[in-house]
Amino acid sequence: MFQPVSPIRAYERVVDQIEQAVFTGRLRPGARLPSERDLMTQFGVSRSTIREALRVLQSNGMIQSRAGDPRGPEILAASPENLHKSMRRLARTSMSLGELLQFRMLLEGSAYLLAARLRSADELAEMDVALAAMAAAVDEGYSAFSDADVAFHEAVARATQNTLIVVCSDVVREVVVDLIADRIAHAADQRALMLSYLRHHTEVLQAIRDGDGELASQLARRALHDSYAPYLPETEREMLSPLLG
Amino acid sequence: MFQPVSPIRAYERVVDQIEQAVFTGRLRPGARLPSERDLMTQFGVSRSTIREALRVLQSNGMIQSRAGDPRGPEILAASPENLHKSMRRLARTSMSLGELLQFRMLLEGSAYLLAARLRSADELAEMDVALAAMAAAVDEGYSAFSDADVAFHEAVARATQNTLIVVCSDVVREVVVDLIADRIAHAADQRALMLSYLRHHTEVLQAIRDGDGELASQLARRALHDSYAPYLPETEREMLSPLLG
DNA sequence: TGGCATTTGTACGTATGTATC
């Protein structure tokens, strides 16, 4: 009959009101919040309460306040940084490698499909540069090779022009690579591994250059599967097979 | 030659240290932090600084502190809530409807593909229930229909067993629906719209029942495209076509 | 350029309601 009541803290009410103002567009990026002292009188709470609210908003990337700035805290535009952080935390702490690979295959599969069709000449040139860097890095060791590899994947993701594809791909790739980094570090033949990756990337880039999205997508998914499935426990491998088609 | 210096606040150093302890697993979910008074002596900062740090950690979903609890703030397991919030903010404020639809098509396309292959009998039953609720809601109005629609999509997403698919689908669907809610509210014939959606969902559910992932995926992508592309400006329509194959 | 007024950052003290034993 009655709802359990959970006390709403003073600072939460402050956060909520300011968040609402931002969401509804009443406060636009670049605008300034009143000073902390003004806010305490407007909200009728103490300065510590205001400060706790501002810290929360700041950690959510919604405002930025600098010591001594008489213009007050600034409203910031939404940035992918916060999304990146929270997705990484969830991915790292409560997802299996199989789930991550599954998500990465579906994401990159579609990213390569889109990139092959929508890429500009400049974006294709970026991929060429990254691939050349990978080839050059084979003799410099896995760390340099991996950096070039990241640049290649980022160039493809950016070519889709889709913010969520860029951010999600970035996070998932990072976490997957983290999870198996030590196994690669102890791999018997790192050079053979790098050459294999290089061949995969060369093929898929050719498909992108040709505008063959279906081929690029399939090559990318298969390369991901073949490269990482061996690190999976048996029971998790079948969850990837539907994405190979 | 020189790096720009940005002063690191006291509360940030506190947050960083506690975050590190959580990430490295030194503090596991369910564990307790020392009381605020203990933390001030351990970190050598004032109470307000500790409290600002705890507020930030709490807003990030990493801890929960309750007044009067002598066991101290509790370390929480990572939850999708924070990811949901930050993704929604980015999607709402800095992505076009075209980008969102593109992402939704690739996500749901893969989700239906996976669901058709991996679903359990229980999960299929959930979809049946949701579809029946949609059919029943046609006469109750668009709001009830939309609720049942959400339940259907959530059942499909959950059947993939992939946390990121569930969360991302949920966010993107919500934002897309928000963006065109008013246009649907003023649609000439809401009933025809609902019947059309109902037919799409019936077809795709049959494909899932048959285990035909490719068909389910294609139907889902085409239904999304046909339902929402009319709301797009001309220039944004071609970015969706690669995903129709 | 330097100095001033204002703002934020931090510290400390105190009162009050609350959860646990």
Add this chain to the structure above:
DNA sequence: AGATACATACGTACAAATGCC
């Protein structure tokens, strides 16, 4: 039921940083 320790919230004070004149 009482004792204890806790978080919440308020207020004051001072140092450091900033913008502006």
